[in-house]
Amino acid sequence: MKNVLYVFLAMLALTSCKKNDFVNFSGKITNQNSDSIVIANRQTGYNKVIKLDENGTFKDTLKVNDGYFAIFDGKQYASAYLRNGDEIVMDADGKDFINTIIFSGKGAAESNFMVKTAINQLEFNKGLIAMIELPQSEFDTKLTTYVTDFKSRLTNKVLDTAFTSAQTKNIEALEKQVKSMHEEKRYLKNELGQGKVAPKFVDYEKPDRETVSLDDLKGKYVYIDVWATWCNPCLAEIPSLQKLEKDYHDKNIQFVSISIDKRDDYFTWTDMVEEKNLGGIQLYANEDKEFPKAYRISSIPRFILIDPDGNIVNADAPRPSDPKLVELFNSLNI
Template sequence: MKKIALLFVALITLSFTKIDNDKVRFRATIENRHSDTLVIRSRSFNKIVVADKEGNFSDEFSVEEGFYQLFDGAEYAKLYLKNGYDLRMSLNAEKFDESIIFEGDGANENNFLAEMALDDEKFDYAGMLQASETEFPQLLQKRKEFTLNKFEGKDLETNFVNAYKKDFEQSMAGLQAYYNESLKVRKLNGQKSPTFNYENYKGGNTSLDDFKGKYVYVDVWATWCGPCRAEIPALKKLEEHYHGKKEIVFVSISIDQAKDHDKWKKFVKDKELGGVQLFADKDWNSDFVKGYQINGIPRFIIIGPKGEIVNADAPRPSAEDIYQTIDTLLK
């Protein structure tokens, strides 16, 4: 009778811990966490998981099988979820990618994603995009072979492998397209620069000819552009560093629409923007913008003392090599 009672208790326990196949169970333990919430989302899904009193995260929810993005308040990680998974994640938010570990159902697939994310972070894509037309296809092929070889010896679900390979091929196609566009821009180097003659925030108009004999570091931006605004602190530091250097001038060209002209003036004043602040005449359709084939901002450009294009896609103010780039020119 005692054995029967113990068996009955065991069965009850199993029934309470059994994972619903119509849901995924997700749990996380995070050291040095950035927030008391985790956001799991895709284009058609958004789930907020709140930490309990002990700081642990746990929830169950239904999903469509596929890739999701996890956000901890500061950084992102890629997840693969499907109903029936009982997935446990642990990490140290101060190290994030380097510390993510998954256990439970779906662990193999998600540990693979974490491994590839770390490799992606270390890979020199910037250097790859600077390769010659002959070198780039070879480097791209090597990158493809390296990634596909990562599947060997891994116990991964077929659906996951197929989905990952599809996403990877799309990203490689995107990288090829981006390289093609950047190559067009690079071929502008050495040519005579398109000119400008735009309204100056301080009054009147300012043209490129006004800066003959100087290097011109141009920032093409807009008040509505988040990445542009993110570069402002670094740009201010850069301008301050070279303050008093007569060989270089910093010019910011806003491509805000005409209806936002007053917004631009207020932004320049409120943010105390330095350098030469100009307002392009036809936003994206301005001759200077079209001449540099700009289809995304911010774009930084270096023009030489004779009006030649030194770098049609120069390093951003926040880039590690920007000071070295400018110092080399001013020697």
């Protein structure tokens, strides 16, 4: 009889220790922006809609693959880290979702970490442009402080080790990216600053197969647009660029668009030039690497302004849609 009892108790213990294969998820949203919340993971396609009652409370179970999720209240959202077996309670105010959301219960530490990180990241991003303009020592101090604070919060023993490892990789990737941005800005200022001789392109091809070099354009300002047919942000600038070309057609400036499309997309480029009636001087770089490399072009569109003598005015000029570009033109009496 005792043996039977021991077996029963052992089975009961095993059952009680067994991890649920779902997340118990409940909570309340005051001043909600919708009649439901949505839990989504874009990478896996997971999408779960949970209805809120008239008081904004909810309760449901989620069967997930452990990982990162976005929780939406209307257009407001926050990130969370969910694992089967968690029992999470979420409370928030829809009027200020990201700043009021709090997770509690089993498995809540990771999600609270992500909320805090998102808030800090927003503040960090606001000052990022000013930060990358700083001298090296000041830049290093600010970045080191941010990274050190982030990593110190990861020492929380409650956090899942897989989560901690992933977050460590994330902050190290961010650190590397920001350092690269600062280095690029420093290079642009020191090597491609105003008055420096502009790196040249030579014998770039027009749709009619004639060739043009930068030296051919001396005597006028040259506004260069480096783009590609597959680049949506590039295409979004075309209407503004066309308006500029029209407004300045009789001024002391030439507009040059340089396509860096692959050779396989050559005819895609020529077709787009014709279909969209692209003006100015349309050129094809033919996979030349030297010109983009000289200007440290790592993303497009990229805009460059060169003076009539072939010297740089701005190696990272404002976009056509940016009112600052016309201000720049006016300051140069173009």
